[in-house]
Amino acid sequence: MDAPVEAGRGIAAREPRDRVIPLRKSDVIDGLIAEGHFDEADQARFRQLARMLGAILHYEYLEELDRLRETYFYFDPEVDPHEFGSAKDLDAAYRELIDEFVRVLTDANFIEVSHEEITKAFAEGARVRVKIKAPIDDYRDVRMFRRGSHMETIKVPAWFGLRRRSLEVKVYDDVVLMVATKPGGMNETDNRLALLSARRGGQKVRSGAVLLKYFRHIARADLNALLPNVRVVRGLFDHLVLGVPAILGGVPILIKLASTMTVLFLVAGFYLGLSGTIHDKDMDQALAALSGLLALGAFMLRQWGNFHRQSLIHQKQLTDNVYYRNVNNNSGIFTYLIGEAEDQDWKEVLLGYYGLLTETGPVTREALDARIEEFLARAIGVSADFDVDHALSRLRGYDLVVETGDGLMAAPLADALARLDREWKGLLGTAPS
Secondary structure (H helix, E strand, O other), X not given: OOHHHHHHHOOOOOOOOOOOOOOOHHHHHHHHHOOOOOOHHHHHHHHHHHHHHHHHHHHHHHHHHHHHHHHHHHHOOOOOHHHOOOOOOHXXXXXXXXXXXXXXXXXXXXXXXXXXXXXXXXXXXXXXXXXXXXOHHHOOEEEEEEEEEEEEEEEEEEXXXXXXXEEEXXXXXXXXXXXXXXXXXXXXXXXXXXXXXXXXXXXXXXXXXXXXXXXXXXXXXXXXXXXOOOEEEOOHHHHHHHHHHHHHHHHHHHHHHHOOHHHHHXXXXXXXXXXXXXXXXXXXXHHHHHHHHHHHXXXXXXXXXXXXXXXXXXXXXXXXXXXXXXXXXXXXXXXXXXXXXXXXXXXXXXXXXXXXXXXXXXXXXXXXXXXXXXXXXXXXXXXXOOOHHHHHHHHHXXXXXXXXXXXXXXXXXXXXXXXXXXXXXXXXXXXXX
């Protein structure tokens, strides 16, 4: 696999805290104003600042959306590769797509899921009570990103299905999957994803394409079920449940057949002219042997049907889990992700500015980070790892923060509005008044 997967393996075994702020913009503004630091005039200015900040970020992220769509064009599985020829450096375009896509996901407060985390999750119980095999090595690159989480209690079968027990599982609110197929030049017989699509009568996934999928409410132990070309495999319990009855039912039939098979061959030889005479008793035994063979064939057919039926049940479980939790695919997820990145960016910048504005003097980066996290937990009931560095970077870019020898301070509301107005006019290409 390519380097991005290796980078995922370097993530610490301990899960990082979620950075997502799952609140509406209006809830954030109302919560900040409810703190009581603003008089009526400043409340109006603060709401105006929030609107201007949202307009500027929306404009900037529209350009981001265009860049993302432009870069993905060369890897969209629904696009004919002959439409753009071979002039484009696809390796460079692929790296550009990965960098751009990961950056947008980071802005939307997604966290990459490490391979260690996925491996650990496989050992946990989850909604999909089947064993599956996911051929990750068949692809150029496989990466997962998650955002937000909560605990759920589910019921799982126990004691061979006679009882059900409660199991608490961790569920990720949002999961994004990126799968890159191997580029052109590979042996077609190695492209299992393409072969699987062809066998099922579907359209082949072309070499070099990048598949993007967005899911909601996925149990951590079900992450492997999201991968393409996942195959359901029967575990030891399934083999015992289906195999033991097959052995117990088939052995008596085979024992009965063993004593009559010679007679059956004798009768068959007589009718083929290969042997002498036969007696009526031999004919009766031959018919009994033939009936036994038919019974054995029917028994084997029934057992094969049981195995096939069990596989279909498992496959339906897997399909239902993915189908009902899939939100969007490929280029369709860009608009949503850009909107989420813009939304999270706006909240972080506004919270960062508010934290500086309502302090009586300069504060350090660490103090600002702690104060905003405390406010989110106390006033709004959200436990999040506030990305103070990203917020300060944005504030510096908009010239809304003043750095002194003692720490950081916010530009006054009136000055901040004037500076955002200049920023907006600069984006539109109009001269400031």
